[in-house]
Amino acid sequence: MSDKDLKRPKSHLFDNPKNVTRVIRGLLLLCLVLVVLDAVIHRHTAHPWEKVFAFYPMYGFVACVTLVLLAKGLRKLVMRSDDYYGRFEEPPEDGPASRSDDV
């Protein structure tokens, strides 16, 4: 793969938005299958809550959303500038704090 990279430096796997969409669709499909399996497979449970339909999927989803939202809130509380504890030698860097969350 790396050899190919060198020859065609501009086209990588996720440079093509179609591939990204594929991944997303794959994940959605997986989720669906897993929920369906929950209904199909008989599971032995140790705790009453486990018997609730789709307990794990819901818990996982809710937990993560809560986590992120709380963390964002936490950021308001604890985030400080980079040199809060005093300035140290700066790694080679240019420009102000850049955002990097554009998928």
Next chain:
Amino acid sequence: MMFNFAPVLPLLIGAFFAALTRGRVRALLMLATPVVGAVLLYTFTPGTTVPVEWMGLELTPVRVDRLSLLFGYLFHLAAFLGVIYSLHLKDTLQLVASLAYAACAVGAVFAGDLLTLFLYWEALAVTSAALVFARRSERAFAAGLRYLLIQVLSGVLLLAGAIAWAKGGHGLEFGHIGTGSIAGKLIFVAFGIKAGFPLLHNWLTDAYPEATPSGTVFLSAFTTKVAIYSLARGFGGTEMLVYIGAAMACFPIFYAVIANDLRRVLAYSLINQLGFMVVGIGIGTELAINGAVAHAFNDVLFKGLLMMSMGAVLHVTGEMRGSELGGLYKRMPKTAILCMVGAASISAFPLFNGFVSKSMIVTAVLEEGYEWVWLALLFAAAGVFHHAGIKIPFFAFFSHDSKHVKQAHEPPTNMLVAMTIAAALCIGIGCFPGTLYRLLPYPTGYSPYDSSHVLAQMQLLAFSALAFLSLKIYKIYPPELRSVNLDAEWIYRRLVPNAFRHALAAVGRVGNQVRSHSFRLVSSSILALARHHRSEGVLARSWPTGSMVLWVAVLLGTTLLLYYL
């Protein structure tokens, strides 16, 4: 006599010769060292102890049992991987320190008494601090000093506890201690510092991101695992640990989500994983202890793998902040894949090693009826996937293309080899957990792969991923920002110094206004303490002879009066 140091010797000798040799000889030597050590361990029979008398104390420098043997093998394995990973280095300080550090960790788990444990405990502090210092930046130096202070503090507490424990008539033997006595509490806190208990954890998230690339690989393997071992031996079944562990498993993930430095993310996730182990120890059933120990074993592998992959990125780009990285899969595909293996392992995907140990702990928690703790662990497990499983690879290798993509390339072969071995072990243990289970302290009939477990875990993880995806798509996910996030370290890095300053100022003001003698006394004595001891302070100055003589007279008068009384 030789046997007193036997488990430590190979690594120690290796460290010694690593200091003297260079180049290929040193590489071979350092590779051979952990292998020889591991073979030596193989000759030990569990149940061996060697009593030694030292300073009138009955000591047991070496005690071999299943628990210590398991950790012994683990540390040799970790040292072996670490050595491979750092083969390209020419920095003698780092190489010597890392082998010596591994040696101390091995010594600590074979220590049969508290004093020997303390010796290795402090040696661990010093040798590991060297790995932080070896980064040789101002930042690393400051972080290393803070790290060293806290580590030494832990040692001091351990020593104090050990003395009190011995005074309590228990002898120095390192067995079950419990938190019943003052001594036990002291030792508990000492272990807790090294295990990264909440509010005592800051040395970890502070220093690990500042160490050298390979230094952090070593750091993540030893110190905390020694603490886990010590907790397992000294405080198995202490209920408080269940709650402490649950807290440890949960709170760091919030920080991990917003931390920018990816190795800091891993440091927080290390605490989170330690939380699982601590819960297991706190529950104290055979299954739980087995789970904790097995998880410690696996954590060394997958956390090592993740640290190695991040170290590789740092090595190649010189950058570790998530906000400045991204898109590296184009240039470092092998590293990216290996990193994802580590991410899958830490997230406990079935067929990866995290799964086979984490599920033991979770099962044990449920068996003992800790309902809320179980929910907390589930939450933590989902969170792990979120920050370590997705965030690390995503921001380092995918996300947007950073400016580093142009110059990036695969790391040196030795790094790749080390990562490959670790990844292979992660998958190997994940697929065939029986080998690991046979090494555990208690016999186990546990089987992780039943449909319920696998399905539940897959559902949990898949929907966590879904959550990440949707948050990302709806732009709710917090962006990576260059920032410092306050943590408990703020107390000693900011609050205490500031409070001290403010208190002084306030005390001075109040003193002026109210002319209150007591306040002035406090303020002036604190100020005086600082002022008088500076190099030109009263207590440090050269004195005129007359004043010295005056002191003599004062002292003579005082003693005379005291003696007449």
Next chain:
Amino acid sequence: MSALDHLPILVVLIPLLTAVICPLFQNGRTAWKLALGAAWSSFAIACMLLHQVLNSGTVRYQLGGWEPPWGIEYRIDVLGGFVLLIVTSIAALVLSYARRSVEDEIRPGRISFFYAAFLLAFSGLAGITVTGDAFNLFVFLEISSLSSYALISAGRDRRSLNAAFQYLIMGSIGATFILIGIGFLYMMTGTLNMDDLAVRLPEVADTRTVRAGFAFLTVGFGLKLALFPLHLWLPNAYAYAPSVVTAFLAATATKVAVYALLRFLLGIFGVGFSLMSMPFDMILIGLGLAGILSASLVAVFQQNVKRMLAYSSVAQIGYIALGIGLASHTGISAAVMHLFNHALMKGALFMSLGAVAYRVGAMHISDFAGLGRRMPFTMAAIAIAGLSLIGIPGTAGFISKWFLVLGTLEQGWWPLAVLILLGSFLALIYVGRILEAAYFGTPKENSAVREAPLSMLIPIWILVIANVYFGLNTELTVGLATQATTDLFEALP
């Protein structure tokens, strides 16, 4: 009498007479060889004596053939033999190391005088440890003090004159106080022999005169051993003296003063009087603690490394005083052990500083920048001895601190233990400062500093290895210290 019976006097007489002969040689090299021979033979004799003492109990020798209490008696017990061993071994090592350092720091015409004075100081200290006569002890104290003043004033730095002068004044006051104390004791008992004093004192112990004498002795020895706040002469004296002198005095002089204190206060007055019925234990603990904390704190801020370690010596004396003040078997053994261990580490440290002075010529902490690379062996020696100073396990310093902490806990005074550890922590900081400069500082560009010569490195490393060896194998130190303490406790009701 066979030659073996004469050992107690020979151990003092050999260096003493060699010292007297030394000035006759204009050639410093010859004087050095003589001194070296004398020191090593004293060391050999000290070993034999200690062996004798351990095998057959206290060794006695009647000078002039007059039996005590009429004549002067030499009397070596375990404690004396132990301290004698410290003094002779350090003297032998320091002298082995001395040649190049002395040639570098002392004017050529005065080298033989220097060695003579050195040997006089040495024999004075050795004399104190072997004598069993209170006045004779004073005489040897005078010999050692007087020659110490001379040795200190021989420093290159002009400030050494002032330092020596202050030491002279303070030392003389100390000596006078000791003399007055001895005088009071003589007045009340009519004898000068230590054993005899010990027998006759209890009858008159309740008089104010004896107590006044006790106070004089306390303060006099306090001055000599640089007990806080009587330590003010010490930092400058150590900082500006020639390297060899600092190494020798720091490792031995205060130790011998502590020995004399122990001998008088415990051997003569008895533990019961000194530490139980007098508040002396409280004085020692208070001042010892103040010394540990204050002097360590000062050391943290010092810029001159030699002065930093001098303050650290004051702090270490604090530990010893604290140990004695605990008035328990463990505490006093800890103090005795610390005598030995402190001699090992301070000897090694100051000798290494001497090597730095030899190559670099300056003692400011900035002069140490980058020496970790330029003088790796010297700096490694400083590092290891520094660790021992902090009390890192595996080094000798740990052993005595361990026993000290044990002693405080035995009494249930755990806050004291915490403060002792705080002292160690301060030591960590100041030693850390040196090492930081040496290993992380950037060296001055123009300097072409090389590693110290082998003739200096070998003695340094013998001490460094001893620091580690006695940290691991504690049989000798702990055994001797415990036995010496037992003897002190059992000597008297």
Next chain:
Amino acid sequence: MMAFLVITAIAAIRRTDLFAVTMLFGIYSFLTAVLFMDLDAVDVAFTEAAVGAGISTVLMLSTLRLTGRFESSRRRNPLLPLLVVTVTGSALVYGMLDAPPFGDPQAPVHQHVAPRYITESPDEIGVPNMVTSVLASYRGFDTLGETIVIFTAGLAVLLLLGMREGQNLRPSRLAIGDFLVLRVVVKVLVAFILLYALYVLLHGDYGAGGGFQSGVIFATGFVIYDLVFGEADVRRVLPPRWLARLAVAGILLYAGVGIFSMLAGRPFLDYSVLAHDPVHGQHIGILLIEIGVGVTVFAVILAIFYAFSGLRRPSQVA
């Protein structure tokens, strides 16, 4: 007498004129010596007179010529020191009230060790002066120690100032030497001083005196001669190098006696082996060591004096 002593001491502290202070010190020593006489301690008084009033005054005077005459004065608040000293002093006096009364024959001092010195020393040692027999024989080793203390002092001065050899010497013209009367008197006096010193040395067994005092007096003689006639003459008689050798020789003589007794199978400094009759041996031993002490003391004092006067020379040339 005590009152005089105190007054002198206070006066010495208050004066800033160093010359006057030196003189006051001389007076102080002399008063002390008289006080010792009063207490029947003839030997001590003799020593105090010779050292305190004699040689140290001379040395201080010659130092004064090197430095200035007046003290550079610095005033500090004397109240605190005064308070401390008063408290301590009164505590001491209070302590002393408990001591056995002065001159009490029942005092422990007179009861324990001393009786043997008094009653048996004539038989054991055969020297009428009991002080001499205590110092030189019973406690002979202390005396060796003290001699070495003196030697150390000399060594210290040499180490500090170095020893100058006499090649660049010339008879110096000192103001003090210009008076003819002084010259004549001193010339005559010096002979007597030296003779007296010898007497004190050899007569030490019987009357007050001994090697120490004799050495001091001997040295005083040389110093006076030097002060008046310049150092060249004295140095020609006794070059500095010889002084060092003399000092060494004195101690070696002393220690040699001890070593001889060791070789003879007795403890160090046991004089009884020096002759067939132990008492006679003691006698010889004491004489020998007194000579040793005298020689060393003399040589050291003179060497110190040389060292200081050697310092003076360059400044005069300049």
